[in-house]
Amino acid sequence: MADIYIYSDKPDVAAEITGFVKREKKKAILLAESKEAADVLKKLGADAVLLISGDGRRINDYAEAIAGLTKAKGGLLLAVGSTVAGRELGASVAGRLGCAMISDVRAARFEGDVLCAEKMTFGGAVIHAEKMSGFGVISVPAGVFEKADPAECGVEEVPLPADARISLIKTQPVVKQGVDLSKAQKIVSIGLGVNKEEDIQIARDLAEVLGAEIGCSRSIAEDRKWLPDYIGMTGVTVKPQLYFAMGLSGQIQHVFGIRDSKLIVAVDTNDKAPIFRAADYGIVGDLYEVVPMLTEAIKKL
């Protein structure tokens, strides 16, 4: 049975990749970077957990050793969860072994030993069907596969040499200032059409009658620094029942982050704004006029 090595610093994603591997009747081997991680991973239904021991502080310190290990054991695939650490490891291993990597697969299955996977490009506008033969790497975002049925397996400790060149000076937890938008059921989101920071109140008033959270585009969070988190390809991905975009043009990177919303509503002055192509309902107009009017109209319903 062909071995598939799995690494994710998110146990849920490790369980989802394990589910994929088991349904494909392959052997799932989870890589754990600590004893604590191994204790969680061994219950996810995989065939084995390899507990890496060594002097590394970051999983990528073991990239060369993991590349060597998967090659020596004749692995078929390395599947990493699509987080910063997972992607870094996946691409580092692919670079060392000189093999292909399919990033952020949206679907995957094996035809024999050939992996057939789907990935998206251009911010999700185009879907590619890829075929990878021989050893390769994939990265897998959360929620793509169903988890494996929980079952316990053994843990084997493997000492690996670590690359000590990068030193960790400090770790600073990111204090999430806002709510977790990825779990919000309703979101009112602002873009550059909102001229002044105090005008966010217009969005807050609508959000209050809707029972919605406030979100925004990248420029609002990163350039104007009005709100902590932004929605989009490099930011948070959301899937609310209602996504209300106001003064937000809807660049493809933003639309990528909202495409799984059940209902998208847009208000913008520019009738050619791409957000309208992604919207179920839209009004072309000045948000300063339309949104307060809508807030009142909803109150009266």
Place this chain on the structure above:
Amino acid sequence: MAKIVACYKWVIDETDIRVKDDLSIDVSRAQRKLSDYDRNTIEAAVRAAKEAGAQAVGLTFGTDKIKPSLKEALSRGLTEVYWVASDKAESADGKITANILAAAIRTIKDVSVVLCTDGSSDSFARQTAPRIAAILGWPVVTGVRQLEIAGDAATVTQARENSWETLRAPLPAVFAVLPEINPAPIPGLMAIVSAAKKPNTELKAEDLGASFETNVRTAGAKGYAMDRKNIMFTEGAMADRVRELALALRKEGVL
């Protein structure tokens, strides 16, 4: 003088992609542009070079359509651009691209830092920096939102999902930077004019000796059809349109 290399990609402007009714893709009329966040990366290289007393240069790999990118990249403050053109670039995957870029970096003298954007606006595969580092045997950090070069090491802040990690890497090293690293100012007229006089160097793919072989192939591509109602309220006074929208939202059960 040490060189800081900003890798950039000249990509199809995604807003010009046409998805036909049968979901096939038409890019025949698409314009090309500098991949969105590469503007920030080039600026990061220019700033880092200024602080470190180094030279910021550009490197790109693409088809012969990349030539207009040279002036754009140079107008953003780079002193020189190296470019590799090949008709095979259109179908190159992450492996081939990194092979070419790494081979090109080997030919550029005194490279201390390579900066890539964390992800390009076309494929957004986020592979290039770790792959280049693996090929060159240099350390790598991705997701970098702060970069400081001092002497023969760089201190960087990596934005992970729940933490920021401050890391120190000896140089030479490769970093994949996020757009948050710095803004990307629009080049002024003088910068655009002087860009035409700056040097650019073509590196021939065949001279680099990098492999164009890979073990993945694209079996098909189709447009993603977003299933949306696209109902626009355009009739009557604004108050009427707004009321219609409110009623529609109630009918959808989201109020």
